[in-house]
Amino acid sequence: MEFHAWLNPFRAISHQRFSSVSEENIALRHPEWTFTYGQTRYFDPGRPEVRDHLTQVVMELARGYDLDGLHFDDYFYPYREAGLRIQDDSTFARYGAGFADRHAWRRHNVDTFIATLSDSLRSVAPHLKFGISPVGIWRNRSDDPRGSNSRAGQTSYDDLYADVRLWLERGWIDYVAPQLYWGMTHPYAPYGELMPWWAENAFGRHVYIGHALFKLESPGGRHWDNPTELQTQLRLNLRQDAIRGSIFFSAKAFRQQPREVQALLRHERFRLPALLPPMPWKDSIPPLAPRHLEATAQGTQTQLSWQPPFVAADGDSAWQYVIYRFRGQGRIDLDDPGRILGLTRAPTFLDWGREPDQAYTYVVTTLDRLDNESRTGTACYFSPE
Incomplete structure (x- = not known):
C-alpha cells in the first residue's frame, strides 16, 4: 500500500459560516490573497x-513526511454557479497584461503553479508521485476537436481553468485520476466515450480511473440502476493499456456494502495480487536480485530467508521483495500474478499455506522505491522429504 497526500490547494475556507479556522489562518492574515x-x-x-x-x-509536506505521492483534487478555480462571478478584477488588472483574455490568464496561473511545483518536487523528493484527480471531462469536442465526445455543462479546461491534458503532455504530472462518475448510458457524458479519451491522451503517463462507488448506494438516476454497471466499466478498462488501475470513491462503500461491492472487487475483478506499475520517466533502472535464498521447514510451514541485493547502478537497493511460488520444478513465469505469495520489506518470509507433501520452487525478486522489479530473482527448490 502507498500513501498519497490528497490536497485541495486553492480552497482556503470551505464555508464562511460553518468552517472553524484559527485566527492565525493565512487566509485571515492575508485577506487580499483571497476572494x-x-x-x-x-x-x-x-x-x-x-x-x-x-x-x-506542499514542499514542507514533501520534505517532512515520507510520502509516496501527492494528489490534487479537482478544485482549482471554483465551479461555475449561477449568479456568481469570480472576484479577481484587481488581480487581472495588475498581472494580466499580455493575455488575450481573462480565461487564458487564469489557465496560465494554474499552469504556472503546477509546472513550478512539479520542478520543485523532482528536485527535493524525486521518488514522489505527483497526480491530479480532475473532473472527468477536459473539453467537449464541440469546443475543441481534441476534446471528448461529450456534452458536459462544465469542464476542467473551460470552467476550472485546469488544462490537465497540457500537464500530461508536458510531463508535469505522473498520473491522472479522472473522476468518471457517469454511467455507460449517460446521454451527455457516457463512460464508454470518456475512459478511452483519457487513455488516448495520457502521453505515456499513468491513468487511474475514478469510479463512483457512492452511486451504488444512492444511484444517480437510471444510469446506475444497472446492477452490472461497475463490472462493465472495469471490464472495459482492461481494453486500454494506458489504464493502470482504479480509484474508488468513497471508502464508505466498503463498509456499507451496496450490492456486495467488496465481494465483487475482491473475488471477481481483483482476485489476484498485482505489482504497482513502474514509472520509467522517474526511474528506469531496475534493482539487482536478492542473494542466497534458503528455504527450511518449520512444521507445516516454510521459512524463507535471503540476503539483500548489491546496490544497483543508480544507487538503489531493496525497497520491497516479491515472493513467488511454483509447484515442483516446473516452468518459472514471473508474469503470472497467481504465483505471487506476497510482498515483504524484510529479507524473510513465512509460507504458511503450503501443501504438506508438495515440493515447490520459490523465487524472490527485488522492488525499488519506484516499483521497478529486478530482471531476475533468486530461486531455491524445497521438498518436504
Missing part, C-alpha cells in the same frame, strides 16, 4: 505570492 465565491473563500491563483506560499506548503 469569496458563494460561501467558500478561495486563494487567488493569479497572485504570485499565493502560488509561492502554496508551493512552500
Whole structure:
C-alpha cells in the first residue's frame, strides 16, 4: 500500500459560516490573497505570492513526511454557479497584461503553479508521485476537436481553468485520476466515450480511473440502476493499456456494502495480487536480485530467508521483495500474478499455506522505491522429504 497526500490547494475556507479556522489562518492574515465565491473563500491563483506560499506548503509536506505521492483534487478555480462571478478584477488588472483574455490568464496561473511545483518536487523528493484527480471531462469536442465526445455543462479546461491534458503532455504530472462518475448510458457524458479519451491522451503517463462507488448506494438516476454497471466499466478498462488501475470513491462503500461491492472487487475483478506499475520517466533502472535464498521447514510451514541485493547502478537497493511460488520444478513465469505469495520489506518470509507433501520452487525478486522489479530473482527448490 502507498500513501498519497490528497490536497485541495486553492480552497482556503470551505464555508464562511460553518468552517472553524484559527485566527492565525493565512487566509485571515492575508485577506487580499483571497476572494469569496458563494460561501467558500478561495486563494487567488493569479497572485504570485499565493502560488509561492502554496508551493512552500506542499514542499514542507514533501520534505517532512515520507510520502509516496501527492494528489490534487479537482478544485482549482471554483465551479461555475449561477449568479456568481469570480472576484479577481484587481488581480487581472495588475498581472494580466499580455493575455488575450481573462480565461487564458487564469489557465496560465494554474499552469504556472503546477509546472513550478512539479520542478520543485523532482528536485527535493524525486521518488514522489505527483497526480491530479480532475473532473472527468477536459473539453467537449464541440469546443475543441481534441476534446471528448461529450456534452458536459462544465469542464476542467473551460470552467476550472485546469488544462490537465497540457500537464500530461508536458510531463508535469505522473498520473491522472479522472473522476468518471457517469454511467455507460449517460446521454451527455457516457463512460464508454470518456475512459478511452483519457487513455488516448495520457502521453505515456499513468491513468487511474475514478469510479463512483457512492452511486451504488444512492444511484444517480437510471444510469446506475444497472446492477452490472461497475463490472462493465472495469471490464472495459482492461481494453486500454494506458489504464493502470482504479480509484474508488468513497471508502464508505466498503463498509456499507451496496450490492456486495467488496465481494465483487475482491473475488471477481481483483482476485489476484498485482505489482504497482513502474514509472520509467522517474526511474528506469531496475534493482539487482536478492542473494542466497534458503528455504527450511518449520512444521507445516516454510521459512524463507535471503540476503539483500548489491546496490544497483543508480544507487538503489531493496525497497520491497516479491515472493513467488511454483509447484515442483516446473516452468518459472514471473508474469503470472497467481504465483505471487506476497510482498515483504524484510529479507524473510513465512509460507504458511503450503501443501504438506508438495515440493515447490520459490523465487524472490527485488522492488525499488519506484516499483521497478529486478530482471531476475533468486530461486531455491524445497521438498518436504
